[in-house]
Amino acid sequence: MSILGVAFLAGLQCRIWKNREELLKLRQTNRIFEPNKESQLSYQYALHQWKRAVERFKCWY
DSSP states (O other), X not given: OOHHHHHHHHHHHTTSSSSHHHHHHHOXXXXXXXXXXXXXXXXXXXXXXXXXXXXXXXXXX
């Protein structure tokens, strides 16, 4: 659940919004992000390096 979702649930509980339909009216999409295939390999490599570093540091504590 996202921070926004938690805020919406809290608002419903506090009766800021009457129902789910009122929340759906607030929802809007300004931008849609699509995956960039060209960057995928570099991100995968960076993630792999990060995972290796995490494994090395696990034994420190």
